[in-house]
Amino acid sequence: MTQIYRIYINDTALIVSDFMPGGIGSYQQIDAQQFDFRDFYQQVKGSIPSVYVLLSQDPKKLFRKIRKPFNVIKAAGGVVKNEENQYLFIYRKGKWDLPKGKLDEDEKTKKAAVREVEEECGIKVLEAEDKLCRTWHVYEEKGEVVFKKTTWYTMKAENQPLTPQLEEGITEARWFAPSDFEYIKRNTYPLICDVISLIEV
Known part of the structure; x- marks a missing residue:
């Protein structure tokens, strides 16, 4: 294997x-x-x-x-599809992204994923489904190199008004059809491109 x-x-x-x-x-x-x-x-x-x-x-x-020598920060996020086969993306720091965030203390990963999606986009998730993948991102926090492990889940939600969480630097939340993914890929992170590539459309 x-x-x-x-x-x-x-x-x-x-x-x-x-x-x-x-x-x-x-x-x-x-x-x-x-x-x-x-x-x-x-x-x-x-x-x-x-x-x-x-x-x-x-x-x-x-x-x-x-x-092994580095701290691992756990995060979770969602790939959210509505009944019109559209997917939820956010615009933050000049790039398109998927809603995600760090786990609270003792919080279950899937629960954190749903919470972050709902907080960052102002919506109600109907159902959190299977784990889609895990991604790894390395950056510095307080001068220390850390590994962020993000677990991604597929989710379902109704097509509803979106309210971006401005205090988290999110200036827009929008539904996109799979035909728009190439537009997303032109202004997103390679890590997000990896997640998008796993979506069955």
Whole structure:
């Protein structure tokens, strides 16, 4: 069984895998034996978007080794579809995004996903369904490098008025048809493109 992990630092992707994935465009392969993630992060955090690949016979073990020295922040979000087969997106910090946020203390992941969607978009979720995927995003918080693990769930909601949560920097919430996804992809994060690619339309 093939294994692949994607770690995003801004728009740069680090792929840890036991095979060379296709469709990733130009990339740079890194020697896993000499790899130090902290040094790698400092090198790429302000660079132009790039793709790096670490090949390993045991990607799961290597991925755990990479993230073990760092704090992991747990978050959850939703891919929300209405009865008209439209999907919910938010506009924050100049890019299209999906609603998500950090878990409260002792909060269950799916419950947090629903709460964040409802808070950020001012809607009522009818149903939270299956887990869609997990994504990993690395950034700095209070001067420390942290890994954010976001668990994404598919959800259903009625087509209803949307109220963006302005205090979270969300200036717009909007329903989009799958035919609009290419428009979204032109101004979003590679991580969000990964999530969108899993939507069955």
